[in-house]
Amino acid sequence: xxxxxxTPRNRITKTGKRIMxxxxxxxxxxxxxxxxxxxxxxxxxxxxxxDVKDINKGEIxxxxxxxxxxxxxxxxxxxxxxxxxxxxxxxxTSDARWDRGENRRYNEQFFGPGTRLTVL
Amino acid sequence: xxxxxxxxxxxxxxxxxxxxxxxxxxxxxxxLYWYKQEPGAGLQLLTYIFSNMDMKQDxxxxxxxxxxxxxxxxxxxxxxxxxxxxxxxxxSIPTPTGRRALTFGSGTRLQVQP
Numbered sequence: 001x002x003x004x005x006x007t008p009r010n011r012i013t014k015t016g017k018r019i020m021x022x023x024x025x026x027x028x029x030x031x032x033x034x035x036x037x038x039x040x041x042x043x044x045x046x047x048x049x050x051d052v053k054d055i056n057k058g059e060i061x062x063x064x065x066x067x068x069x070x071x072x073x074x075x076x077x078x079x080x081x082x083x084x085x086x087x088x089x090x091x092x093t094s095d096a097r098w099d100r101g102e103n104r105r106y107n108e109q110f111f112g113p114g115t116r117l118t119v120l
Numbered sequence: 121x122x123x124x125x126x127x128x129x130x131x132x133x134x135x136x137x138x139x140x141x142x143x144x145x146x147x148x149x150x151x152l153y154w155y156k157q158e159p160g161a162g163l164q165l166l167t168y169i170f171s172n173m174d175m176k177q178d179x180x181x182x183x184x185x186x187x188x189x190x191x192x193x194x195x196x197x198x199x200x201x202x203x204x205x206x207x208x209x210x211x212s213i214p215t216p217t218g219r220r221a222l223t224f225g226s227g228t229r230l231q232v233q234p
Binding site for chain 1: 124126128150151155160161162163164165168170172173208212215216217219220221222223224225226227
């Protein structure tokens with residue numbers, strides 16, 4: 001079973017509709033993230049959550065909202081979808097790992113498979 | 121992210137070396153990362169380097185870091201068709217909350233020709 005799952009995997013909707021993208025994880029990580037990927041722009045951070053009560057805006061949060069229902073669930077909502085929100089959306093979790101060589105911690109992010117959203 | 125820059129496309133022949141370059145802006149970055157995205161999938165961590173290192177080697181992968189120029193590169197030796205993917209450079213930057221988050225480059229699409 002996948003550790004980070006996203007539903008739906010594909011969605012086509014119309015301008016003005018409310019859309020919710022769901023993310024669940026079985027990794028037990030406190031930190032979760034939502035990104036969007038656009039061709040030539042890479043990944044841009046929408047929102048991130050370092051625990052259930054700690055939610056923060058990322059680089060491009062306008063037009064989006066999130067809900068962290070539990071440690072394992074982090075949902076992204078588009079209150080009123082518009083065509084320029086057409087993109088591939090990724091959920092991710094992260095965990096601190098130990099770099100034995102440097103005796104320090106680094107963060108590894110684990111990504112879901114993505115949701116392709118098309119807004120007509 | 122606009123703070124991390126990469127070229128968009130690289131084409132190599134199977135068996136050749138591939139070099140993917142990245143420039144970043146935040147001199148306070150502690151770790152720098154390379155992620156790989158295969159078609160239809162999310163990103164996976166490929167390798168990372170701590171900011172006080174110049175080089176890190178991991179099997180076919182070599183990461184070079186030039187802190188003075190804020191330049192990071194990923195060299196893949198003996199490139200295989202299975203290496204065809206999009207490669208993202210990422211740096212860890214401070215956020216307004218004081219925590220750190222990753223900023224990703226635009227990604228370099230590596231195409232390996234048989």
